[in-house]
Amino acid sequence: MKEAREIIERYFAEYAVCPAEDGGAVVLTKTAYTPYGDPGEGYFLIDAYYPAANEAYHKTVRLIADLNAAGIAAERYAKFGFKELAVRGGLADRVYRNTLAYSGRDGSRFALSGLCVAGFGQPLPPRPGPADTAEPPGRQNTACGDCGQCVRACPTGAISATGFDRAKCLRQYMADGAFPDERAARAAGRRLWGCDLCQACCPANSDKTTPMPAELRELLKIEGFVENISARVKGLIPWIGANYAKPEKLKRLAEQLLKGRDL
Numbered sequence: 001m002k003e004a005r006e007i008i009e010r011y012f013a014e015y016a017v018c019p020a021e022d023g024g025a026v027v028l029t030k031t032a033y034t035p036y037g038d039p040g041e042g043y044f045l046i047d048a049y050y051p052a053a054n055e056a057y058h059k060t061v062r063l064i065a066d067l068n069a070a071g072i073a074a075e076r077y078a079k080f081g082f083k084e085l086a087v088r089g090g091l092a093d094r095v096y097r098n099t100l101a102y103s104g105r106d107g108s109r110f111a112l113s114g115l116c117v118a119g120f121g122q123p124l125p126p127r128p129g130p131a132d133t134a135e136p137p138g139r140q141n142t143a144c145g146d147c148g149q150c151v152r153a154c155p156t157g158a159i160s161a162t163g164f165d166r167a168k169c170l171r172q173y174m175a176d177g178a179f180p181d182e183r184a185a186r187a188a189g190r191r192l193w194g195c196d197l198c199q200a201c202c203p204a205n206s207d208k209t210t211p212m213p214a215e216l217r218e219l220l221k222i223e224g225f226v227e228n229i230s231a232r233v234k235g236l237i238p239w240i241g242a243n244y245a246k247p248e249k250l251k252r253l254a255e256q257l258l259k260g261r262d263l
Contacts, residue, residue, distance in 0.1 A: 007072070008029075011029075011059045011063045014091065015091075016086075018091075026115070026116060027077075028077075028089055029060065029114070031052050033048050033049065033109055034209060035199070036210060037210065039211075045190050046194060054244075074117045075115065082101075083095050083112070091112075096144035097144050097164070144204065155187035156169065156184060156187055158170075159198060174193055179253070182259070185259065186260040188257060192250065192254060216239050226251055226254050229250065
């Protein structure tokens with residue numbers, strides 16, 4: 001078990017061995033990120049979550065290979081329920097009204113990845129990252145209450161006082177590969193993947209941003225995006241992964257966004 005932990009810590013500073021529903025345990029890793037600032041009117045937007053999640057995925061693949069090479073059986077944990085596992089394992093405090101998991105230091109700004117590792121038969125205390133108790137700069141870090149900011153910020157009414165309607169979420173429309181109507185396309189603005197409005201307004205999140213990397217920004221340039229979709233998608237795959245960078249979906253979404261801007 002010590003050898004497995006040493007290998008895991010080469011890749012992830014923060015992880016926990018979390019109890020799974022089948023009675024076993026899952027090694028759940030956490031990758032924090034800072035959201036991108038707006039690159040400007042001439043560019044589509046992609047949430048910084050997706051590059052962070054893509055990075056976590058590839059690190060997990062390499063980690064599993066190293067564990068197996070050391071004679072430690074490991075495989076990806078492909079089931080859902082990461083947010084609930086994170087709470088049970090101590091990597092997150094609770095799931096908020098917008099259905100995202102939050103932790104004291106990172107708010108909701110982190111990606112989770114999971115793997116099953118032989119030898120971790122029982123859950124263990126989490127290994128926290130550095131300065132785990134630090135308050136996020138610029139905001140008051142509080143438990144989800146009744147401020148209603150996410151309810152007011154959601155442009156499609158997916159978040160309400162009574163719960164969350166995934167079918168109305170802009171992120172779900174993007175996953176489906178099309179906005180259902182012109183109103184939803186207009187609500188998305190220039191957002192090609194991800195919405196982020198409920199996270200950006202949340203008092204439990206920092207208001208800190210980081211500039212979008214120049215290479216990614218150039219790939220999201222609106223001018224020529226649809227016309228050169230194959231080249232743009234090829235460039236986006238290393239950033240957000242092939243599951244999100246699908247040419248037919250991104251082209252359709254981009255066309256709808258551009259049409260919505262013209263209305």
